[in-house]
Amino acid sequence: MNSPLSIDVHAHILTEDMMARMRREAPDIGPTLGEVDAEGGVLKVGDIVQRPFPRGGWDLDRRFADLDIAGFDLQVLSNCPQTFLYDREAALTAALCEIQNEAIAELVRRHPARFRGIATLPMQDPARAADELRRAVTRLGLNGAQIGSHIEGRNLDDPALEPVWATADELGAFILIHPQKPAAGERSREFYLKNLIGNPLETTIAGASLVFSGVLERHPGLRICLVHGGGFLPFQLGRMVHGWKERPECRRFLKESPEASIRRLHFDTLTHFGPALRYLTDTFGADHVLLGSDYPFDMGTLEGVRQVRAAGLTADDEATILGGTASRWLGVGGEERKAVGA
DSSP: OOOOOOEEEEEEEOOHHHHHHHHHHOTTTSOEEESOOSSEEEEEETTEEEEEEEGGGTOHHHHHHHHHHHTOSEEEEEEOGGGOOTTSOHHHHHHHHHHHHHHHHHHHHHOTTTEEEOEEOOTTSHHHHHHHHHHHHHTSOOOEEEEESSBTTBOTTOGGGHHHHHHHHHHTOEEEEEOOSOSSTGGGOGGGHHHHTHHHHHHHHHHHHHHHTTHHHHOTTOEEEESGGGTTGGGGHHHHHHHHHHOGGGGSSOSSOHHHHHTTOEEESTTSOHHHHHHHHHHHOGGGEEOOOOBTSTTSOSOHHHHHHTTTOOHHHHHIIIIIHHHHHHTOOHHHHHHTTO
């Protein structure tokens, strides 16, 4: 029996063509690439600077070579978080989202054996975001969306976001939640703590907000994946449950224990630590863990497949994590297997 495809669900892209289209739409904030060498460059999006921006972020030949090194059969493309742009006027962000979504859909059409794609949305305008999600899924053929961990300081429990959750639930869309503009920025400037601690903290706040606000209780069909192993949330399950029992604030919107909603979440494999990966699998089930690389950034890894296989899991759990669940969500079947020579 063939093993399932390995599917990386957490991977970012911003090609030079995408950058050029965005600059034409918004010359003042459109992405630019400078200081380019064989390994990467410096990406600027308005006043956001990403150093380094590895070459695989824009160079498809490098990306395909890296996919082969990693053993990733398929990769789910999403925008780079630097281009969320929730702080801009909604119509402008929406236009830039459309450019990226159409470009990602084009890449999927050109390389169906290697790519699937998810959209980016103008989340500062929830009605417009819901409409773009519907367009991305029903017209562009994308599989869902990547959204930031907050909307310029508004957590994901904001009631105004209900149209987005309702639409995602209706469409069966895959929603990847990614940190942006991490909390505690002033206190985490040194030692790269803004990423080492700040990003997982952002993911934790986003997930806990969805849990305690009742969003996941109201929409149990949501397919939500928290990146970076879910941040700190999965490892504080007991604390969340204890707080719900003891504190009225935790029960304000949540009818049942938060454990039920936390168990509706999914987590990527990007923990860089075998025992943490085993904890996620043992606690939440292999069907709630998805292979994720954070490609092409330096806190990601091309070792994900090998790390899953070295984690001491059962063969069935390995297969589920590497691509079993993702295949069902993305509608991946035998044609992709033939195309990649499996």
